Amino acid sequence: MIEIHDLHKYFGSLHVLKGIDLNVEKGEVLSVIGASGSGKSTLLYCINGLEPVQQGKVVVDGTDVHAKGTDINKLRQQLGMVFQQWNSFPHLTALENVALAPKIVKGKSKAEAREIAAQQLKHVGLGDKLDVYPSALSGGQQQRLAIARALAMEPEYMLFDEATSALDPELVGEVLETMRMLAEEGMTMICVTHEMGFARDVSDRVAFFHQGVMEEIGPPEQIFGNPQSEHTQKFLANVR
Amino acid sequence: MFDYNFHWRPVMKSLPDLLEAAMLTLQVAVLAMILGIVIGLCLALIRLHMRGPLLWLASTWVELARNTPALFQLFFFGFGLGSFGLHLSPYMIVLMGLTFNCAGYLAENFRGGFQAIPDTQIRASRSLGMNAWQAYTRIVIPQVFRIVYHPITNQMVWAVLMSSLGMLVGFRELSGETQFFASRTFRIFEYFAVTAVIYYVIVKLILGASRLLATRLFRY
Ligand SMILES: Nc1ncnc2c1ncn2[C@@H]1O[C@H](COP(=O)(O)OP(=O)(O)OP(=O)(O)O)[C@@H](O)[C@H]1O
Numbered sequence A: 001m002i003e004i005h006d007l008h009k010y011f012g013s014l015h016v017l018k019g020i021d022l023n024v025e026k027g028e029v030l031s032v033i034g035a036s037g038s039g040k041s042t043l044l045y046c047i048n049g050l051e052p053v054q055q056g057k058v059v060v061d062g063t064d065v066h067a068k069g070t071d072i073n074k075l076r077q078q079l080g081m082v083f084q085q086w087n088s089f090p091h092l093t094a095l096e097n098v099a100l101a102p103k104i105v106k107g108k109s110k111a112e113a114r115e116i117a118a119q120q121l122k123h124v125g126l127g128d129k130l131d132v133y134p135s136a137l138s139g140g141q142q143q144r145l146a147i148a149r150a151l152a153m154e155p156e157y158m159l160f161d162e163a164t165s166a167l168d169p170e171l172v173g174e175v176l177e178t179m180r181m182l183a184e185e186g187m188t189m190i191c192v193t194h195e196m197g198f199a200r201d202v203s204d205r206v207a208f209f210h211q212g213v214m215e216e217i218g219p220p221e222q223i224f225g226n227p228q229s230e231h232t233q234k235f236l237a238n239v240r
Numbered sequence B: 001m002f003d004y005n006f007h008w009r010p011v012m013k014s015l016p017d018l019l020e021a022a023m024l025t026l027q028v029a030v031l032a033m034i035l036g037i038v039i040g041l042c043l044a045l046i047r048l049h050m051r052g053p054l055l056w057l058a059s060t061w062v063e064l065a066r067n068t069p070a071l072f073q074l075f076f077f078g079f080g081l082g083s084f085g086l087h088l089s090p091y092m093i094v095l096m097g098l099t100f101n102c103a104g105y106l107a108e109n110f111r112g113g114f115q116a117i118p119d120t121q122i123r124a125s126r127s128l129g130m131n132a133w134q135a136y137t138r139i140v141i142p143q144v145f146r147i148v149y150h151p152i153t154n155q156m157v158w159a160v161l162m163s164s165l166g167m168l169v170g171f172r173e174l175s176g177e178t179q180f181f182a183s184r185t186f187r188i189f190e191y192f193a194v195t196a197v198i199y200y201v202i203v204k205l206i207l208g209a210s211r212l213l214a215t216r217l218f219r220y
């Protein structure tokens, strides 16, 4: 379970997250929507400790992410992350991209790591691309590679930061399909997304962010069918 | 009008000595490059990440190495230190002068290489649980290495050619040795012509080896 208590984040004097309270249960799929600059990406970075926080805390399975004694590298193995820019490692083949972290972070043997990697690449539909370098993959394939790479660490949670918004429109579908598959397998997911269809169909709850505040959270039927906050109504009217 | 008679025999007789001197040239150039790469890497990282006196030192090093004649840099380690009572052997003078110069040039290449790797590569690595060292050595450095590979090759060629300045501080590498024989036999043109060919062959060998290695190293 991910517990977020009264989380505040500043970049210098810019107050980006203004007291977020949020719990995400095991097995839940949460979509996070909101305008550009509302702090959605920053929230994810605070959850896996890529950004420090100034007040409040994030607790993952009982471990305080930002506490001094926390082994953050160990904790991050529980928190897979997929970025907007797909960030494949260009100097490694697809297989090596996925096998690297299990080998050097988890200490798996080379053979074991490659086995896991091949399995995860098959899982996301890249079973025939094992020895291909990222430069020879499409954006959608590279994003699925990034998903496989995160999954190879066998995380308990997956954080998606607009995984599809840098893709050509015709490539969005395959990545959403992969995310949908993960959701059906029971993965706990927090998905920052602009894909309202995905948010409505796949998530258990949808959270709407507005200027660093979580204005509204609830089941998709409520957020999309009967939004309470005025800002949510405006935002949804614009994206439709 | 053209009354110079070429005499190649003395050159040919001292060819083994010249080739031995060529090995010395190659040795000092390779050593200077190895030291230059290590120091250049440090200088680049200091310039990217540090403040204070270390940054000042690194910047000054790079500025001097790149913006003053290589010969002066050599003279500094020779006559410069000599006037402070620190007398280095000709070999050390050339090695230190070359290293100073190579480190300065390579530092700028490395800095550009590091800046070309997007921050998101590090974020992605860290999000997988890699520590900072692993992210640097496994993800950043290999990509930087590819970017600076050709500049390093060029610098290696430059180090070989620049080592010929060694003859001006009494170092008997290839040029110094050539000068020695040439002035003894007065076959100046012949000696330097043959030595030029030897330099040419060395440079071509370096470039060829580098190209061959690149096709093995960089498959992406
Ligand atoms: N590293 C940073 N340094 C300074 N300001 C930052 C940094 N990262 C984000 N910000 C600022 O924090 C605010 C929230 O940014 P964030 O990226 O979390 O928004 P977002 O909701 O993800 O937007 P988008 O939909 O555009 O991705 C923005 O005003 C942004 O300019």
Ligand SMILES: [Mg+2]
Residues within 6 Å of the ligand: A040, A041, A042, A161, A162
């Ligand atoms: Mg964002």
